[in-house]
Amino acid sequence: MKYKFIQEQEGSVSVKRLCYILDVSRSAYYRWQQCGLSQHERNNQALLPLIKQIHEQSRRVYGSPRICDALQQRGIQCSRNRIARIMHAGGIRAKTVRQYKITTRAGVDRTFAPDLVQRNFTAAEPNRVWTTDITYVWTKQGWAYLAVVLDLFSRMIVGWDLSSRLTTSLVTSAVSRAVYSRKPSEGVILHSDRGSQYTSDKMRVFAKEQKIKLSMGKTGSCYDNAVTESFFHTLKTEHIYFSRYNTRLDARTSIFDYIESFYNQHRLHSTIGNLSPVQFELQASFT
Numbered sequence: 581m582k583y584k585f586i587q588e589q590e591g592s593v594s595v596k597r598l599c600y601i602l603d604v605s606r607s608a609y610y611r612w613q614q615c616g617l618s619q620h621e622r623n624n625q626a627l628l629p630l631i632k633q634i635h636e637q638s639r640r641v642y643g644s645p646r647i648c649d650a651l652q653q654r655g656i657q658c659s660r661n662r663i664a665r666i667m668h669a670g671g672i673r674a675k676t677v678r679q680y681k682i683t684t685r686a687g688v689d690r691t692f693a694p695d696l697v698q699r700n701f702t703a704a705e706p707n708r709v710w711t712t713d714i715t716y717v718w719t720k721q722g723w724a725y726l727a728v729v730l731d732l733f734s735r736m737i738v739g740w741d742l743s744s745r746l747t748t749s750l751v752t753s754a755v756s757r758a759v760y761s762r763k764p765s766e767g768v769i770l771h772s773d774r775g776s777q778y779t780s781d782k783m784r785v786f787a788k789e790q791k792i793k794l795s796m797g798k799t800g801s802c803y804d805n806a807v808t809e810s811f812f813h814t815l816k817t818e819h820i821y822f823s824r825y826n827t828r829l830d831a832r833t834s835i836f837d838y839i840e841s842f843y844n845q846h847r848l849h850s851t852i853g854n855l856s857p858v859q860f861e862l863q864a865s866f867t
Contacts (some may be wrong), residue, residue, distance in 0.1 A: 583612045584621070585669065585749040586843065623858065624666050630656070631663065635672050637840060641818040643667075643674035648678045649854040658821050675822060692779060696795035701807045705859060707764035711771045712751065712778075713808040715816070717742070718837070719825035727754040727777075729770075730808050731762070734864075735849050736857035737811070738762050742832045747780045771795040773805050815843070822839055 586598045586609055600604045612618075630740065634650045635642055642650070644664035651658050667673070703709040709732040717724045725746045729739035739758025743750040770792050771809065772778040787794050797804020819838045825831040843859050852860040 582669075583609055584625075587613070604686060605655065616839045624662075627651070627656070627658070627663075627666055628670050630654075631666060631670070631672060635667075635674075635844070639818070640675050642848075645852075646848050647849055649850075657726055677816060692774055693796045695771075695797055695804065696769050697794060697797070697805060699768060699806070701732055703731070705763050706733045706864075707768055707791070708733065709771065710755075710764075711805055711808045712755065713805055713812065714746065714750065714775065714777065715812045717820060717825070717831050718832050719828050721818070721827050724825075724828045724831050725750055725809075726752050728808065728811065728839075729754050729758040730811055731857075733848065734857040734860045735807070735811075735852060736844050736861065740835075740839060742828065746777070746826055748777045748780045748786075751777045751783065752786045755786070755790070759792075764790040767793055767794045769795050771797070771805065773797055784818035814847075815839075 582602045582604055584597060586602065586604075589598055595606060595609065599609055630651065631647055634647050638650075640645070644660050644667055647667070648658055648660045648663045651663070697709065697711075701711075709730050711732060712727065712729045714725055714727045717726055722744065724742050724744060726742050727740060727750045728737050730736070731738050738761060739754045739756070741750055741753040741757065743753075758764075768791075770787065772795070774796050777783065778794070784794070786792075815835070815838065819834070823831075823834055825834065846856050848854045848856060849860075855863065
């Protein structure tokens with residue numbers, strides 16, 4: 581790849597200078613010119629279009645590790661370091677943004693449900709343990725609040741809603757969507773932080789009606805709801821921070837596209853064998 585770059589820049593920069601910058605010998609470069617590309621270099625050139633395709637399909641969020649995983653799923657054996665070198669030479673980079681900040685507001689003088697999860701963020705089957713949380717999304721109309729429900733079995737977002745108000749109704753709406761789409765058996769665990777929306781009387785009544793077991797982590801500890809916080813980090817650093825929303829409806833449409841069209845359907849997760857949530861649940865249904 582270095583030799584190819586030198587060849588492309590030869591008209592504007594001297595070969596001597598280019599070889600010095602790239603730490604290759606001029607004699608090796610001239611031999612390459614005479615002999616042509618090595619088999620390894622030809623293989624790298626053949627991989628480049630596939631890497632570009634996967635990168636675009638991931639909405640430019642995949643770096644070399646996930647692109648390597650995606651190639652291996654297609655039966656192409658490669659190393660992450662090799663893919664990183666090809667991406668670097670081809671000018672392909674994953675989107676990066678500023679650090680994501682976690683925010684939580686605890687309920688005051690409320691009764692808290694016990695922690696039934698104890699940081700064990702796994703589930704043996706779908707619809708046994710769900711996690712939920714709320715985050716903030718800025719629009720030109722003002723703040724919008726996003727509540728999600730995540731199934732620990734597959735990391736799928738099974739319910740979500742967006743509102744202009746930070747209320748318990750936002751949470752019950754997201755959970756109701758999850759219940760409607762997944763139809764869980766009695767006793768599904770819903771794990772959250774101790775935010776006031778989750779500790780309210782309205783939430784307790786709703787959970788009882790839906791036969792849901794509430795579970796809560798400690799106040800101010802993001803690690804007790806780490807999986808949902810991780811999803812918010814992914815959503816914001818891969819998508820929201822690259823968008824500008826004029827209205828809350830714009831935000832809803834954009835988030836719908838990310839969650840339903842990309843995240844659930846296609847985004848690979850290392851914790852579920854480098855499959856997407858939909859792929860993982862489909863695979864599990866046949867075992």
